[in-house]
Amino acid sequence: MKKVLIVFALMSALQFNTVNAQKNFTVNGVNIPRTIEFKGTTLTLNGVGQRSKFFTDLYIQALYLTKFSQDANQILESGNEMAVSLHITSGLISSKKLSKALAKGMEKSVGESGVLKFAKELQELEDLLSTEETKSGDVFELTFNPQDESLWITKNKIYRGKIKGLEFKKAFYGIWLSENPVDKTLKEDLLGKE
Numbered sequence: 001m002k003k004v005l006i007v008f009a010l011m012s013a014l015q016f017n018t019v020n021a022q023k024n025f026t027v028n029g030v031n032i033p034r035t036i037e038f039k040g041t042t043l044t045l046n047g048v049g050q051r052s053k054f055f056t057d058l059y060i061q062a063l064y065l066t067k068f069s070q071d072a073n074q075i076l077e078s079g080n081e082m083a084v085s086l087h088i089t090s091g092l093i094s095s096k097k098l099s100k101a102l103a104k105g106m107e108k109s110v111g112e113s114g115v116l117k118f119a120k121e122l123q124e125l126e127d128l129l130s131t132e133e134t135k136s137g138d139v140f141e142l143t144f145n146p147q148d149e150s151l152w153i154t155k156n157k158i159y160r161g162k163i164k165g166l167e168f169k170k171a172f173y174g175i176w177l178s179e180n181p182v183d184k185t186l187k188e189d190l191l192g193k194e
Contacts, residue, residue: 027048027050027060028050028060028089029089030060030087030089032045032048032060032062032085032087033045035064036064036083036085036141038081038083038143038145038152039081039145039147041066041081042066043064043065043066043081043082043083043143044064044065044066044067044068045062045063045064046063046064046065046068046069046075046190046191046192047062047063047189047190047191047192047193048060048061048062048063048189048190049061049183049185049186049188049189049190050089050186050189051182051183051186058088058089058090058093060086060087060089061084061085061086061087061176061186061190062084062085062087062190063075063082063083063084063176063177063190063191064082064083064084064085065078065080065082066080066081066082067080068192069191070191070192070193071191072177072178072187072191075173075177076170076173076174076177076178077170079146079166080144080146081143081144081145081146082143082144082173083141083142083143083144084141084142084173084176084190085139085140085141085142086098086139086140086142087138087139088134088135088136088137088138088139088140089136090136091135091136093134093136094133094134095126095129095130095132095133095134096126096130098129098134099122099125099126099129099130101182102122102125102172102175103115103122103125103126104182105175105176105181105182106118106122106171106172106174106175108175108180108181108182109171109174109175109178109180109181109182110171110174110178114171115171118167118168118171121163121165121168124161124163125153125163128153128160128161128163129153129155129160131155131160132155134155138155138156139155139156139157140153140154140155141153141154141157142172144169144173145162148162148164149164149165149166149169150162150163150164150165150169151163151165151168151169151172176190177190177191
């Protein structure tokens with residue numbers, strides 16, 4: 001009887017560890033959840049990659065969707081919930097540098113004339129990201145809410161605010177998913193192609 005109980009206990013422990021391993025995994029020391037919740041909707045990890053520049057790892061990024069997709073255009077045009085998480089891995093990233101990098105990424109994605117029409121939204125984004133200094137270990141979730149067509153910003157699970165506009169959402173996610181992304185390898189990773 002003792003042997004049966006020991007075997008049962010071992011099987012239960014292994015099953016519990018397998019379940020925990022399925023909920024999260026680690027990328028370069030960063031814990032990435034396989035799902036996130038937003039207003040009662042479960043978003044599932046579509047892909048994950050690392051953004052580096054000049055031999056410096058800046059952040060680990062994950063893309064979450066309601067349904068897996070490798071079609072970047074379909075993702076950008078979708079009216080469904082979606083999110084990107086940015087896990088800051090460099091002490092060189094400040095709030096101001098992050099805001100500037102996102103604005104430059106949008107400019108690359110939609111062009112100089114295209115980014116001008118989002119000047120107000122980019123200023124709102126900078127203000128929301130600057131409520132306190134950014135440091136290594138911070139996690140931003142930038143989630144599109146189709147109910148009010150706005151991009152919700154959270155930092156370390158604390159809601160910071162939102163920016164309205166479906167067109168802004170498309171341009172914003174275009175930083176990583178457009179025809180001219182900031183990093184083509186990262187785009188492939190987010191689409192689950194690598």
